[in-house]
Amino acid sequence: MKRMAKEEIKEVPVQEEEKDFKIQDELSKLPKLPGVYLMHGPMDEIIYVGKAKILRNRVKQYFQKSYKKSIKIQQMVSQIQRFEYIVVDSELEALVLESNLIKEFKPRYNTVLKDDKSYPYIRFSVEEEYPRLFITRSKKNKRSKYYGPYTSVEQVREVIELLRKTIRIRNCSKVFSEEKPLSRPCLYYDMGQCDAPCILKQSREEYRALIPKVSDFLAGKTEKTIKEMEAKMQEASDKLDFEKAMEYRDLISAIHTVENRQKITALDGEDRDILGLRRDHSDCIIQIFFVRDGKIIGRDHSFLKIDDEDSDEEILSLFLRQFYNGTPFIPKEIHLPCSLPDQDIIEEWLSQIKGKKVRIVNPKQGDKEKLVELAGKNAGILMLRYVEKYRKEKKKQELALVELRDAIGMREIPVRIESYDISNTSGALTVGSMVVYQDGKEKPNDYRKFRIQSVIGQDDYASMKEMLYRRFSHGLKEKKDNLQKGKKDELGSFSQFPDLILMDGGKGQVGICLSVLEELKISIPVCGMVKDEHHRTRALLVDFHEVPVSKHSACFKLLTKIQDEVHRFAITYHRSLRGKEQIHSLLDDIKGVGPQRKKALLRKFHDLSGISRASYEEIRSIPEMDEKSTEAVLHFFQNRKEELFEKMNEDIE
Numbered sequence: 006m007k008r009m010a011k012e013e014i015k016e017v018p019v020q021e022e023e024k025d026f027k028i029q030d031e032l033s034k035l036p037k038l039p040g041v042y043l044m045h046g047p048m049d050e051i052i053y054v055g056k057a058k059i060l061r062n063r064v065k066q067y068f069q070k071s072y073k074k075s076i077k078i079q080q081m082v083s084q085i086q087r088f089e090y091i092v093v094d095s096e097l098e099a100l101v102l103e104s105n106l107i108k109e110f111k112p113r114y115n116t117v118l119k120d121d122k123s124y125p126y127i128r129f130s131v132e133e134e135y136p137r138l139f140i141t142r143s144k145k146n147k148r149s150k151y152y153g154p155y156t157s158v159e160q161v162r163e164v165i166e167l168l169r170k171t172i173r174i175r176n177c178s179k180v181f182s183e184e185k186p187l188s189r190p191c192l193y194y195d196m197g198q199c200d201a202p203c204i205l206k207q208s209r210e211e212y213r214a215l216i217p218k219v220s221d222f223l224a225g226k227t228e229k230t231i232k233e234m235e236a237k238m239q240e241a242s243d244k245l246d247f248e249k250a251m252e253y254r255d256l257i258s259a260i261h262t263v264e265n266r267q268k269i270t271a272l273d274g275e276d277r278d279i280l281g282l283r284r285d286h287s288d289c290i291i292q293i294f295f296v297r298d299g300k301i302i303g304r305d306h307s308f309l310k311i312d313d314e315d316s317d318e319e320i321l322s323l324f325l326r327q328f329y330n331g332t333p334f335i336p337k338e339i340h341l342p343c344s345l346p347d348q349d350i351i352e353e354w355l356s357q358i359k360g361k362k363v364r365i366v367n368p369k370q371g372d373k374e375k376l377v378e379l380a381g382k383n384a385g386i387l388m389l390r391y392v393e394k395y396r397k398e399k400k401k402q403e404l405a406l407v408e409l410r411d412a413i414g415m416r417e418i419p420v421r422i423e424s425y426d427i428s429n430t431s432g433a434l435t436v437g438s439m440v441v442y443q444d445g446k447e448k449p450n451d452y453r454k455f456r457i458q459s460v461i462g463q464d465d466y467a468s469m470k471e472m473l474y475r476r477f478s479h480g481l482k483e484k485k486d487n488l489q490k491g492k493k494d495e496l497g498s499f500s501q502f503p504d505l506i507l508m509d510g511g512k513g514q515v516g517i518c519l520s521v522l523e524e525l526k527i528s529i530p531v532c533g534m535v536k537d538e539h540h541r542t543r544a545l546l547v548d549f550h551e552v553p554v555s556k557h558s559a560c561f562k563l564l565t566k567i568q569d570e571v572h573r574f575a576i577t578y579h580r581s582l583r584g585k586e587q588i589h590s591l592l593d594d595i596k597g598v599g600p601q602r603k604k605a606l607l608r609k610f611h612d613l614s615g616i617s618r619a620s621y622e623e624i625r626s627i628p629e630m631d632e633k634s635t636e637a638v639l640h641f642f643q644n645r646k647e648e649l650f651e652k653m654n655e656d657i658e
Contacts, residue, residue, distance in 0.1 A: 026087035032068065035061035040092040041102045046084045046113070053081050053114040056103035060090050075314040081114040096350050097357070104326045113450070116311055116323055124154030124305070125161045126333045127223060134182060135202055135212055137175055138165045138219075143333055151333045152223040154295055155303060164223070167259055169198050171230055172218050183209050225298050227260050234260070275299060277338040280324075281380025282317055283388040290391065291324055292384035294376065296336070304380075306387055318345050325351055325365075335359040340366050342377050401559055402445030408560035409505075412545055412552050413532055419505035420444060424534075424567050425476075426509050427457070427468045428575040435460055437472035438575035441503070445563060447570060451501075454578045459613040461604055466517050471613075473521040477502075481525060506531045507564070508546075509571055515546055534568055542568055592616075595641045597634040605629040606638070617642040 040060045044053040057063030066072045067082050074082065093099050107115050128139040132148035140161050141151070155161045168174050177191045181203045190206070193199040200207035222230055238253035279294040289309040294301050307328070311320055322345045329335055335355055344367045345351060355363035368374040406418045413419075422442040429435035437455035441448045455475060457468045476499065483500035506529055508514040515533040522529060533546030542564045544551040554561045592603045592613075605627050610616045616624075616638065624635045 028068065028085070028087070031088070032061075032065050035064055035090065036092060037061050038092050039094070039096050039099045040090050041099055041106060042088055042090045043106070044081065044085045044112075044114075045087045045089070047086055049086065051106075051110045051112050052084055053112050054103055054106045054110065056096075056099040058096055058099075060092070064088065064090070075312045077114060077312050096347075097353050100326060100347070100350055100354055104330045108327065108330055116309055116315070116320070124332075125158050126151045126153035126155070127161055127164065128333075129216075129219060129223065131216060131220075134209065135175060136216060136219075137178070138168060140165070141333060143331060150220065150223075152297075153302075153334060154305075154332075160303075163259075167256070168219060168222060169193070171234060171256055171260070172215050172222065173198060173200055174215055174219055175199050175202065175212075177203070179203055225300050225302070231257055231260055275338060276336040277340055278336050279340045279376050279380050280321065280342070281377060281382065281384045282321065282342060283381060283384040284311065284317075284320075285388055285392055286313060287311055288388070288391065288395075289320055290384045290388045291321075292380045292387065294380050304383070306384065308391075318343055321345060322347055322351065325355075329355060329358070335363055337361070338364045338366050340368055340373060340377050342381055343367060402563075405559035405563035406445050408558055409563065412554065412560060413505070413530065413547050415505070415530060417504070419503075419530075421501065421503045422505045422507055422567065423503040424507040424509060424571040425469065425472060426571040426575040427465045427472070428578070429457075429463060429468070435463075435468050436575060436578050437468060438571060438578055439472070439476060440567065440571045440574050442563075442567060447566075452574060453499075454574075459607065461600075461607060466513060467607075469514060470517050470521060473518055474525075477521065477525050477527055481527075502527070503529060505529070507567055508533045509568055511535050511546055512549055515549070534564055536568075541565065595637050597637045602627075602629050602634060 037059050039056075039058055041054060041056050042060060042064050043051050044055075046052040055063065067074070067078070067085075091102060093102060124142065126141050128141045128146070129150040129152065130136045130139065130146070131150050132146065140158060153161070155164075165176070169176050176193055176199070179187060179191065181187050183205065186205050187203040190199070190201040190204050194201040194206070200212075202209065202212045218230065221227075234253050234257045238250050238257070241247070241249035241253060275296070276298065277296045279296060281292045283290050283292075287310055289311045290306055291309065292306045293304060295303045295305075307324070309320065309324065321341055321343065325339070325345075335358055339355075345365065348365050352363055352365050355365075366373070368377055403418075406420075410418050420443065424440050424442075426438050427435060428438070435457040437457055439453040439455070441451035443451075453476070455472045457471055459471050460467045480499040480502060487500060506518055508518055508531060511533050515531055518531045522531070534542040535544040535546050535551055537543040542554065542561070544553050545564075546552075554564065592598050592606065598606070606616055606624070609623075609627055610619055621635060621639060624630055624638055625632070630638075
């Protein structure tokens with residue numbers, strides 16, 4: 006687990022993990038102290054993170070029958086295999102740690118922002134001798150000034166370019182000083198967009214005199230800059246330099262465009278964020294107005310997945326803890342449609358980050374109340390659009406699945422679809438990917454990656470065979486383990502088998518998949534996605550016969566999405582490993598088995614599974630294998646069967 010910074014947590018004592026974890030016994034050992042608790046699921050993954058004023062009281066509640074729990078929490082509790090906790094000194098430290106852990110682990114049962122976005126800001130490096138402007142999404146330098154947020158990077162670039170042309174602030178990253186100037190200026194000087202302080206064409210004092218002008222402009226005070234541009238335009242016109250006058254006219258027009266975009270309304274010159282909320286069953290939208298120096302400079306919205314039982318107060322509390330964790334700028338005030346149960350703690354946390362007092366306000370009258378209502382109204386409009394869009398998408402997904410079912414001749418709609426792909430570079434660092442579509446929509450949490458271990462060189466069929474064998478043999482093992490534990494209906498990450506397998510290829514790929522399923526005695530429909538010369542699916546291979554798919558059908562669009570997604574996922578994983586690791590086979594661990602013998606073994610037995618089941622006579626019959634190397638192979642697999650199975654599955658992610 007990632008440790009927190011010293012300024013956030015003074016001490017992080019964590020209890021030791023025990024092999025035989027008995028929940029009821031551990032509940033009695035919980036301390037009566039503030040802290041954060043982490044619930045672990047069947048695969049020992051973190052499924053929930055929470056904070057508590059008193060750890061013992063809060064964690065015990067989950068396991069009390071008298072405690073009223075939402076459906077989601079009931080499901081979560083049924084998955085808990087063990088829990089751990091981190092003791093802190095205060096509720097504030099618990100809030101900070103909880104927020105950071107949720108952001109890091111994104112637990113399944115925590116409400117997490119669907120679009121965990123970070124907004125672009127302008128950083129003005131006033132701490133430098135010759136300050137510059139940057140686009141940033143985080144506050145890394147506390148001595149710099151930050152302006153924003155802006156709703157798009159394009160908007161930020163537009164503002165920076167405007168400042169470069171009007172106030173002529175430098176845009177290069179060159180390092181220089183009055184004592185050590187550069188020998189020649191950059192291109193911006195030649196373009197007339199910089200006065201070249203780097204070669205002392207502009208003194209340090211003259212350049213630093215631009216700082217208040219830039220700060221005023223970014224704060225929305227553009228009057229002085231406009232007057233200067235108007236004077237220069239008039240001067241150029243008097244000199245009959247009409248081309249230059251037109252340049253100044255265009256700059257003035259651009260400033261007004263930026264200014265008008267910001268002046269939606271004016272309040273009292275303060276910085277504040279205004280939030281409104283609307284919800285529809287398990288969906289919630291929060292609309293945010295960003296007010297800087299009394300002007301609404303932008304707005305944006307965030308989606309959250311919630312429970313029907315969640316109150317507006319709980320949702321907003323959670324949102325604030327996620328939204329402002331790591332943001333470069335926190336306003337003086339945050340206006341909400343309701344007060345929060347933990348408002349004092351959140352105010353203290355925000356004030357600590359900002360270094361100044363931050364207030365959470367629930368306005369009851371006047372313009373401030375109207376703006377909160379306006380934010381809520383905008384959230385409502387967005388929710389209506391979202392619901393309408395969701396329904397349309399749902400209809401398209403349902404139609405695509407019906408068309409796919411009919412094309413294949415299945416009785417039922419394939420609810421869960423899995424597709425696989427292989428990626429390598431000239432046979433090196435071969436990886437496999439598995440993507441999952443549930444109800445016609447991708448389900449990234451169920452995606453899996455495989456490091457191919459038994460294949461030497463470029464052999465997509467052998468690589469695909471290994472991946473499929475590992476995927477389904479691991480699933481069977483998981484089902485067996487659940488049955489032994491009395492959890493027959495519990496679905497783990499591998500034991501949930503698909504209703505349909507779509508192979509990214511033709512007869513060869515389909516044949517490989519069917520052979521693996523037959524060996525493991527699993528019955529699942531398998532189809533191939535036959536591609537045209539443009540590498541697009543043109544037909545489905547059903548029972549080794551091609552079934553054409555219309556390019557205008559919903560089914561075609563779904564197949565194209567699946568094909569693109571499985572390829573993207575494989576390529577992304579392969580690129581992340583390329584250049585960092587070399588391919589490694591388990592056979593490398595066998596003394597006396599070099600490259601030639603590895604190739605010979607794999608040529609005869611195809612994969613590690615085949616080698617591990619081979620007899621002495623079968624291995625010895627290979628010309629490259631002598632008595633000593635044959636015995637080494639047998640000894641290796643006989644003594645490491647358990648380790649071998651785990652090794653073959655440890656690279657599944």
